[in-house]
Amino acid sequence: MSALTGTTRLARLVLRRDRIRLAIWILGTPLLGYALAGSVAGIYPDQEARLGYATTSASSLVARAFNGPIHGTDLGAVVVAETYVTLALIVALLSTFAVTRHTRQNEETGRAELLGANVVGRYAPLTAALLVIVVANALAAVLLAVALVGAGLPLAGSVAAAAAIGGVGVAFTAIAAVTAQLSVTSRGANALAAATVGLSFVLRAAGDVLGEQSADGTRVRSAWPSWISPLGWGNQVRAFDGERWWVLALPVALLLAGVALAYALAERRDQGAGLIAPRPGPSTGAPQLLSPSGLAWRMQRGTLLGWAVGVAVLGFSMGIAGDEFNDMIDANPAAAEAINAMGGGADLIKAYLAAMLGLFALTIGAYVVQALLRVRGDEADGVLEAALATAVSRTRWLGTQVLAATLGAVALLLLAGVTTGLGYGIVTGDPLGEAVELGGAALLRLPALLVIAGVVTAIFGLLPRWSVVLSWTTLLVFLLLGQLGAVLELPQAALNVSPYTHVPAVPAADPAALPLVVLAAVAAALLAVGVAGFRHRDVPS
Amino acid sequence: MPVISIGNLVKTFGAIRALDGLDLHVEQGEVHGFLGPNGSGKSTTIRILLGLLRRDSGDAQVLGADPWRDAVRLHRRLAYVPGDVSLWPNLTGGEAIDLLGQLRGGLDRRRRDELLHRFDLDPTRRCRTYSKGNRQKVAIVAAFSSPVELYVLDEPTSGLDPLMEAVFQDEVRRVKQAGATVLLSSHVLAEVEALCDRVSIIREGRTVESGTLTELRHLTRTAVTVETARPVSGLDVLPGVHDVHEVDGRTHLEVEPAHLDELLGQLIRFGVRALTSTPPTLEQLFLRHYGDDPAAAATGAPAAAAPGASAAAAASGAPTVSSSDADVQADAPQGGAR
Numbered sequence: 001m002s003a004l005t006g007t008t009r010l011a012r013l014v015l016r017r018d019r020i021r022l023a024i025w026i027l028g029t030p031l032l033g034y035a036l037a038g039s040v041a042g043i044y045p046d047q048e049a050r051l052g053y054a055t056t057s058a059s060s061l062v063a064r065a066f067n068g069p070i071h072g073t074d075l076g077a078v079v080v081a082e083t084y085v086t087l088a089l090i091v092a093l094l095s096t097f098a099v100t101r102h103t104r105q106n107e108e109t110g111r112a113e114l115l116g117a118n119v120v121g122r123y124a125p126l127t128a129a130l131l132v133i134v135v136a137n138a139l140a141a142v143l144l145a146v147a148l149v150g151a152g153l154p155l156a157g158s159v160a161a162a163a164a165i166g167g168v169g170v171a172f173t174a175i176a177a178v179t180a181q182l183s184v185t186s187r188g189a190n191a192l193a194a195a196t197v198g199l200s201f202v203l204r205a206a207g208d209v210l211g212e213q214s215a216d217g218t219r220v221r222s223a224w225p226s227w228i229s230p231l232g233w234g235n236q237v238r239a240f241d242g243e244r245w246w247v248l249a250l251p252v253a254l255l256l257a258g259v260a261l262a263y264a265l266a267e268r269r270d271q272g273a274g275l276i277a278p279r280p281g282p283s284t285g286a287p288q289l290l291s292p293s294g295l296a297w298r299m300q301r302g303t304l305l306g307w308a309v310g311v312a313v314l315g316f317s318m319g320i321a322g323d324e325f326n327d328m329i330d331a332n333p334a335a336a337e338a339i340n341a342m343g344g345g346a347d348l349i350k351a352y353l354a355a356m357l358g359l360f361a362l363t364i365g366a367y368v369v370q371a372l373l374r375v376r377g378d379e380a381d382g383v384l385e386a387a388l389a390t391a392v393s394r395t396r397w398l399g400t401q402v403l404a405a406t407l408g409a410v411a412l413l414l415l416a417g418v419t420t421g422l423g424y425g426i427v428t429g430d431p432l433g434e435a436v437e438l439g440g441a442a443l444l445r446l447p448a449l450l451v452i453a454g455v456v457t458a459i460f461g462l463l464p465r466w467s468v469v470l471s472w473t474t475l476l477v478f479l480l481l482g483q484l485g486a487v488l489e490l491p492q493a494a495l496n497v498s499p500y501t502h503v504p505a506v507p508a509a510d511p512a513a514l515p516l517v518v519l520a521a522v523a524a525a526l527l528a529v530g531v532a533g534f535r536h537r538d539v540p541s
Numbered sequence: 542m543p544v545i546s547i548g549n550l551v552k553t554f555g556a557i558r559a560l561d562g563l564d565l566h567v568e569q570g571e572v573h574g575f576l577g578p579n580g581s582g583k584s585t586t587i588r589i590l591l592g593l594l595r596r597d598s599g600d601a602q603v604l605g606a607d608p609w610r611d612a613v614r615l616h617r618r619l620a621y622v623p624g625d626v627s628l629w630p631n632l633t634g635g636e637a638i639d640l641l642g643q644l645r646g647g648l649d650r651r652r653r654d655e656l657l658h659r660f661d662l663d664p665t666r667r668c669r670t671y672s673k674g675n676r677q678k679v680a681i682v683a684a685f686s687s688p689v690e691l692y693v694l695d696e697p698t699s700g701l702d703p704l705m706e707a708v709f710q711d712e713v714r715r716v717k718q719a720g721a722t723v724l725l726s727s728h729v730l731a732e733v734e735a736l737c738d739r740v741s742i743i744r745e746g747r748t749v750e751s752g753t754l755t756e757l758r759h760l761t762r763t764a765v766t767v768e769t770a771r772p773v774s775g776l777d778v779l780p781g782v783h784d785v786h787e788v789d790g791r792t793h794l795e796v797e798p799a800h801l802d803e804l805l806g807q808l809i810r811f812g813v814r815a816l817t818s819t820p821p822t823l824e825q826l827f828l829r830h831y832g833d834d835p836a837a838a839a840t841g842a843p844a845a846a847a848p849g850a851s852a853a854a855a856a857s858g859a860p861t862v863s864s865s866d867a868d869v870q871a872d873a874p875q876g877g878a879r
């Protein structure tokens with residue numbers, strides 16, 4: 001039996017298990033690319049607009065950090081600048097999770113053992129997974145190229161841009177193939193690979209920030225850190241600006257090296273084992289862990305820390321961008337109008353800051369949903385049953401979770417406001433004053449988040465099986481009402497459904513107590529309903 | 542006063558009638574076996590006893606209180622091992638044990654450490670890396686570290702190896718000695734036989750049998766094989782004797798234990814050369830109730846014929862009477878509850 005025996009059969013199994021995910025991935029990426037390209041073309045229709053965009057993007061450090069280096073004024077180049085990082089991150093994470101799902105997760109759950117007992121070669125499971133995922137990346141890239149051409153972009157550049165995105169997927173497929181050998185758990189493998197994605201982003205951002213602006217002002221030549229980041233390679237292809245095709249050899253080389261390394265590691269370890277031995281933990285529970293609140297903090301702290309880092313980086317960048325924004329509105333009255341519509345106020349920079357805080361409040365809503373849905377996850381896993389069979393009342397258990405999510409939301413809101421204020425204050429000269437003002441303004445968004453906590457709790461209490469779907473749908477509806485409600489000219493009654501509609505847009509608007517009190521009252525009512533429902537229903541149900 | 546007292550308990554999940562008038566009585570200080578085929582309602586009953594599920598109708602009392610209304614107060618006095626143990630994946634086993642113990646109102650540290658040692662459980666490993674058996678050990682250690690009045694154990698040993706099974710049985714005996722009551726749902730018949738003072742067998746949400754193992758045996762027929770000097774006759778008409786037939790000069794029949802005496806009186810007259818009586822094994826007892834045919838279970842006909850061990854005895858030619866004891870098989874029908 002060769003080490004690859006059974007690869008085809010296993011590949012078919014991967015296809016069968018993931019047929020829906022793969023279809024969404026392979027069709028969704030091009031569709032997203034097409035939609036984004038269309039909207040960018042609408043915003044920057046002529047050479048003049050694109051020249052302005054390219055010059056601003058090349059000189060703005062924030063734009064370089066988040067959008068990557070701009071390469072000229074071709075419409076394609078603007079499309080790449082606006083979409084590359086998003087698409088590349090999506091593809092990188094999709095590839096990572098898919099590799100782990102079909103390798104380490106199978107070993108962890110014992111499925112691999114079941115298969116391994118059949119006629120399956122040593123390398124077959126890994127090879128089958130990689131085969132499917134690389135092909136999926138390639139297919140998505142081909143369709144993306146077609147989509148970009150369909151959106152009216154030149155052929156060569158479209159192919160190069162799509163191949164650059166596909167290359168990112170292939171590169172992280174290789175990285176995940178290695179991390180899947182290292183960690184014993186799929187969670188650990190995913191965390192390692194996702195950390196590599198994060199590191200790649202930081203390296204690329206650093207390289208692009210440290211890069212040089214070309215003489216004509218519309219291009220950025222990245223510094224060396226971008227070259228050691230698989231996320232950075234895609235930019236170095238320079239799609240729509242004299243494509244450098246040879247750069248595409250880098251992800252392919254990484255794939256070959258990664259597969260070779262993964263095979264070598266697989267050879268050296270037992271089924272189910274890893275190279276990173278799991279660290280032993282404490283053999284007894286520390287006193288501060290041994291209560292519902294201690295446990296909630298323990299379960300929450302990792303997530304919260306991740307959120308805090310993200311919020312702080314984003315807040316600081318948005319704050320610094322506030323000053324660049326001052327310059328930008330002078331150059332682009334259309335954008336000024338858009339910002340004005342979002343925040344609604346006379347003072348544009350205040351409107352901008354209010355809009356940013358509003359966006360943070362929406363995003364932190366996702367944290368609240370995620371944190372509270374943990375109770376439902378525990379119920380589905382069966383842990384809740386064990387916990388409620390102890391001398392802890394249901395009210396106390398659920399109340400603790402709500403309190404933990406609320407405190408997390410307070411911390412994140414405050415952090416968002418303070419970092420935005422610090423960033424803005426550093427460039428305008430009053431970091432402390434801005435931090436205090438925006439920190440306070442951010443906290444005024446709390447009642448809207450309490451309503452979200454109330455909605456999730458009520459759903460969990462009354463319709464537990466629908467918790468996940470309904471909670472996220474609710475948040476999505478609030479998001480859409482906030483972002484598109486004005487554009488779509490929805491009636492005010494519809495907009496009023498979202499708690500975010502009622503939060504005063506401080507600092508662009510004056511704070512008002514009444515709406516906040518009403519929101520808090522609605523939240524309290526929803527929480528009461530949720531707790532009552534939970535007290536009266538079956539667990540698990 | 543009984544520790545657990547359930548009468549006419551009904552619980553439905555939509556169209557599924559999981560419990561259909563179930564009765565269960567567990568006395569103070571006894572180890573009570575709770576048996577029934579998969580899906581018969583054991584876990585549902587236990588969850589109602591823990592106030593996790595709400596009963597549709599019927600009575601349920603635990604330690605003299607209503608398990609739904611007084612759940613928190615009751616939970617200080619009992620410990621639970623779920624049928625399908627799941628734990629917080631990022632806590633270590635030791636942390637999970639301490640957490641469960643503390644939430645229940647405290648545990649005995651000395652016992653905890655001793656149990657960890659006896660069950661050979663590494664408390665420094667994360668729960669997500671534990672096998673099913675090890676997760677079960679965590680729940681068992683957490684439960685037995687708490688000195689409580691009632692232990693509710695839902696198929697606690699379905700993932701344990703025989704060595705750990707022995708440790709588990711020791712622990713049950715220890716808490717019983719200390720005066721605690723144990724409700725033990727189990728498929729491991731050797732365990733039930735070794736530990737339980739009384740058992741209740743349920744089927745499709747109803748109690749079909751309840752009593753000591755001896756009492757249950759008495760409800761079941763003993764298989765008798767006899768070899769006589771003269772051909773036997775007139776056995777069919779004896780009360781309590783069933784299914785008489787002859788094979789190779791030996792007579793096979795089944796007799797209700799209460800009528801064994803009359804049967805022997807009758808057999809003597811034909812010159813007994815060899816006789817084997819096989820009381821029903823525990824396995825047969827359960828198979829009778831677990832079997833597909835509820836009617837057969839109700840009338841008390843054994844589902845499987847008793848294996849005779851008479852051939853050797855018969856060959857000696859002298860009248861011998863042997864009685865093979867109920868040999869219970871440890872690998873009798875097992876199964877995951879869900």
Ligand SMILES: Nc1ncnc2c1ncn2[C@@H]1O[C@H](COP(=O)(O)OP(=O)(O)O)[C@@H](O)[C@H]1O
Nearest residue numbers: 554557559578579580581582583584585586878
């Ligand atoms: N939450 C539930 N929803 C629907 N049906 C359930 C639920 N819990 C148990 N059941 C059903 O109730 C019956 C009894 O289940 P259970 O008490 O788990 O049996 P046992 O523990 O004896 O194997 C089964 O038919 C099972 O499918």
Ligand SMILES: [Mg+2]
Nearest residue numbers: 583584624878
């Ligand atoms: Mg069960």
